[in-house]
Amino acid sequence: MSDVEVRxxxxxxxxxxxxxxASVPVGxxxxxxxxxxxxxxxxxxxxxxxxxxxTLVHRRVGDGLTARARDVRPAGAHELDEVPVTLAYDVSxxxxxxxxxxxxxxxxxxxxxxxxxxxxxxxPPTPLHLP
Numbered sequence: 001m002s003d004v005e006v007r008x009x010x011x012x013x014x015x016x017x018x019x020x021x022a023s024v025p026v027g028x029x030x031x032x033x034x035x036x037x038x039x040x041x042x043x044x045x046x047x048x049x050x051x052x053x054x055t056l057v058h059r060r061v062g063d064g065l066t067a068r069a070r071d072v073r074p075a076g077a078h079e080l081d082e083v084p085v086t087l088a089y090d091v092s093x094x095x096x097x098x099x100x101x102x103x104x105x106x107x108x109x110x111x112x113x114x115x116x117x118x119x120x121x122x123x124p125p126t127p128l129h130l131p
Contacts, residue, residue, distance in 0.1 A: 016040070042069035042083065048116035049085050053106045057089050060102050065089045083120060 006016045006026055013034065014026040027034035035043065050067035057065050065087065072082045087106065091099050110117060 038071055038080070041080075042071060044116045045069050045083050045114075045120065046085050048114040049087060049110050052110050052114045053087055056102070056105050056109055057087075060098070061089050061091060061093065083117075085117070 002018045002020065004016050004018050006014050009015050012028050012031060015023050016026050017023045024040070025034035026040065027036065029036040029038065046067040046069035049069075050065060053067075054065060066089075067085060067087050069083055069085045071080065072084060073080045091102065094102065
């Protein structure tokens with residue numbers, strides 16, 4: 001388990017770090033060189049899906065796996081209506097039956113193992129603690 005800390009490093013500039021030494025710049029939406037908090041959420045759900053699917057996809061079709069998550073909400077809204085995730089990989093060498101089997105396997109793995117998408121479906125409380 002890992003906690004993440006987000007520290008202010010400048011005006012509207014922050015850095016998120018974990019206890020393994022990784023870091024990512026965080027800023028307001030549209031700020032150059034950083035991820036907005038919503039983009040980090042999108043990266044988390046797409047990252048979880050692609051990490052979960054990686055071995056399954058690689059065994060059947062090789063490299064070239066990518067994931068994309070989209071920000072779906074009305075302009076100016078402060079919550080997402082949905083977080084669609086798309087995986088992309090080349091299935092041209094597979095038969096229809098092999099494609100269907102891979103689709104089922106990948107969907108099942110993500111549904112059962114992807115902590116981020118499972119958590120979003122559950123919508124757990126997010127208590128805020130202040131000094």
